Amino acid sequence: MRSALAVLEEVVAAGPGVTAKEISAALKLPQATTYRLLNLLVGEEYLVRLPDLRGFALGRRAARLALPVVPTPPAAARAVVEHLRGQVRWGVHLASFRTGQVTLVDPDPDHPPSDDVVLARHPHASALGMLLLADQPDWRALARDLRPLTEHTVTDPGELDARLEVVSAQRVARQCGQVRADRGCIAVPVHDPATGALVAGLALCGPAARVAEPNTELVALLHEHADRLVPLLA
Amino acid sequence: MYAASTFPPYPALMRHGALSGLRHRSPVHGLDRRHLGPPEVLAQSVSSAAPAAAMAAAPAIAATTAGSGTIWSFVIATVVSLLIGSCIGRFTRRMAVAGSLYSLTAKGLGPAAAFTSGMALLVGYGVLVMGALVGSATYVDALLGRLGVEASGTVLVAAAIVLGALVTGGVLARVRLSARVVLAAEAVSIMLMIVVFVVLLGVTPQVPAAVTGGSGVGGIAAGVLPALSAFIGFEAATALGVEARRPFRTIPRVVQWTAGVAGVLYLFATFTQMTGFARTGLATVDEPVPALALALGQPWLALLLDLGIALSFAACALATLNALVRVVFSMARDGIAPAALGATHPRRQIPHVAIAVVVPVVVVVPVALLASGLPAAQVLADLLTLATVGYLVAYLLVCLAAPFFLRRIGELTPVPVVVTAVLVPVLLVVLVAFVVSAWGGVVPLAIGALIVVGLAWLLWLRRRRSAQLAAIGVYDETVTADVLGGHEGSPL
Incomplete structure (x- = not known):
């Protein structure tokens, strides 16, 4: 040994x-x-x-x-995230998926997100985590324990599977009160255009009731900023 | 998922430019890489060795020379098989191949020996598939006969055609499905054989086998010949190196387990049959196990037996065909066979062109032989003898290659040298004895013809494809994606 x-x-x-x-x-x-x-x-x-x-x-x-070390994103990428923060009243967070986990690389200082360890260990509950799971050939390898964090957490594998299908199809993940009962998040993926690999996720977090609304303009705004991140992160 | 920049680059990253020589995709790309679990890989080897079929026939053949020493012939054959398995393991712990022993031999002995091994494997695998189809058809015919269907040549030929179609369907399926079919068929057939032999052992008076006359050391040595031929095919998992999930761990283990399990089954079968025929001697009976079943008033055992052997031969045909097409595929990727044979089906991830070329040959030949009215038992015996010669040549070469391979990569230790020094003379003697014992029949003629074809092919390759010939030995190399730090860096 x-x-x-x-x-x-x-x-x-x-x-x-x-x-x-x-x-x-x-x-x-x-x-x-x-x-x-x-x-x-x-x-x-x-x-x-x-x-x-x-x-x-x-x-x-x-x-x-090894403990994965994720370097801070380049200044140009942080500027894009900062720009989005100036346009919305919710928390804006940038996460990296390079290590096969959710790692926050630019959390919103004015709206602190959930604990890093919770996000990394329970990808089934968070919007960013669902982006990661939806990208896997078999998400069960990454999310073995579908533990309930709140009463709204999806713990049924069949239901999660169906939700992840929707995430893949619409390129947006959404959770309402699954990590904390009063908060919700909308997250969109950033893919490397050359390899198609999922590299990062951009999330908007706010009151759970508001996140449940369609929020068509907010999702469009998120996608627009995610597209601007592609050449900076991929 | 893991990018270089997520970890501090480790020192001397460009040492000897070590990572600059990595390819972006494996030279054997197109196969269903890293997907098969250990049971599926095990099924490939066990089925190709077809222990259920050999359990019924091999002990009686060995007993004609070894007499009461038959057990010892099988003990020796098991040890020899385990040692051959250890030689193969020296390679398969270090490289994953689709071309079975052909690709391994290339890394130890070079092109001419590897070509000879490839030729021997084409003959060994190809003829074993034909023999297994004939064997399966024979026992389906016998089974139908016991059920009251009138025996005729037509039934036999029809059975061979149906079996040929089934095996073709099996090899065209994705490799996972094909491996599972083989696994199920072989498990059922071994179970049937164990039931038959346990019942026979239970109802037979327990007389120690040693009471009949022995035939001395010479007889036991001669008995090793048929005993060893019962093991051929146990290396077949080697051809699934690319497709196994953890090849460096699974393939060497599976090959050794197959040799061990087959050895135990043969010893059990030999013990049962020798006990049953303790008074008269096992060698005096033509079909010992059915005779034993009938003598004991258990005719239903003969039915199970026929079913078990037919299934075992069918699984053997499919498993060996899987190995055969991968050897052809590897030869094509090496550039010594037409390049088209190295193509893979994009969705099923199987070498479909090699299958399309190989399958008609291995199905039509046995059907034609049976249709020509030759006695099926003789056809089966000749095909199995010819196949065994091919296997023995390939085993001999891979065992010889092992220490040379280890020396080339700088990992030679004394044990592999000793094993090879013991095995090579033994295998040489067995090979010569095998050819001599078949002297006067069609087998030596077929061997002669195949040697001429092989030499002509080799000479043509030397003149027209010398560069490809010199570089043969394609295997599933480590590619950039397998190495930590092999990816290009990126900001996140």
Whole structure:
């Protein structure tokens, strides 16, 4: 166990392309042990073999071991968000989905949003979280525990599935009182035009009763600002 | 989902330009990458080895030379299979392939040996599919006969045609569906065989098998030949490397488990049959298990037996065909077979052109052989012998290749060298003995003809496609998306 972690650490320290022999020498581990550990870590996809089959690099799964660091968005993107804040009386938040979670990168200082940890852990309840789930091939892999946060939280997988269909079709997610009973949010996605990947979400949060209204102009305004964010974030 | 910039770049990112050589998509793209779970992959290997069919027939064949030592012949064959599996595992823990042993051999021994392995696999897999179709049709015919349908050549040919159509449908389905059909058929057939053998064991007087005369070490060694041929096909999961969800973990395990499970089933079957024929000797009976069933006044057991064997052969045909088309597909992607054969169906994610070319051959040949009026049992025996020769050549080459592969990537340890040093002479002797034992029949002639065809193909490739030939060994390489930090950076 300790040796496996040491091998993983050595691949990070030495950089991609490091060979089994080099790792064995650096850690003073017996060769057979090193090879077995490397094969184990490759089997579990924490490491990958490079195309020459000699060198190793970190696999995508290793990302789960690190605390994801999301850099602050560029000033131009924050200016777009600030512009929207000037036009509406509700809270405006920008979130990144790059780490596979909801991470607020520009929360509204005048209208503090819900706790980061709550948003990250319960994507089924929040509007931003539903954008993320609707983008997954199988959302159940990300939202295993449909816990009720308020009496309005959708906890039935079938109902959530139907709502996520609507989110995908209309490119807008909406929740009323699902995270906090008195608040609601409308969120729209920002996609990378080259890969189609979901990169960010822009949300408007206000009183739950008001969010439940059609708000056609607000949604249009959100989409307009989200479109302006595309070249800045993608 | 994970972008480079979400993590602090790790040091020496451009060390040897290590990541610059990564492709954006795998050279074997188009297959249903990383989708099959362990049970589906296991079904592929187990079905291709067809233990249910071999349980009934192999012990009696081995007993003709090994006598009361038949058990030992199977113990040796199991150990040899496990060692072959360990050699294959040296590769499959490190690379995922669609071309089975052909693509593996290329990484250890180079183009000429890999080409020979590919040729041997085309023969082994192709002829085993034909043999399995003949076998399944034979037992469907026998089953119908027991139910009162009058036996005739027409029934046999019709059964072969229907089975051929079913197998074609199976291989054209998405690989997940196809693997599940194989899994269900094989599970049922093994269950049936276990029921039959447990009942036989229960009602047979328990006489220790050792009371009959033994035939010494030489007899046991000769018995390894048919015993080992009962294992062929256990490596078939290797061809699903690209499609398995966790290939580096699943494929090596599945191949070893298949060898182990088949070994246990054969030992059980051998023990049962030797107990049943303890007085007369197992080798003296033509069809031991049905004879045993009838002698015990349990004719319904013979029905179950026929059904189990027919199902097992049908699953074997489908599983082996899945492996065969992936070898053809890999050869096409390598550039040594027509490029069109490397195409994949966009929706079903199967090599549909390779299937369209291969299926008519492997279905029409057995139907034609049966329709020509040759005795089905002889056709089956000859096809299985020819297939076994192909497999043995491919096993021999992959076992030889393992230590060379490990040395090339700088991960050689003593154990693989010892295993290869033991296995290669054993497999060489078995191969020679196999060909010699078939001497005088059609099998050596067929082998000779295939060697001529193979040599002609190799010479043509040397002259016209030397660059492609030198570079063969396509596999599911790590691509940019698999590597942490392989993506291009972006602001968020």
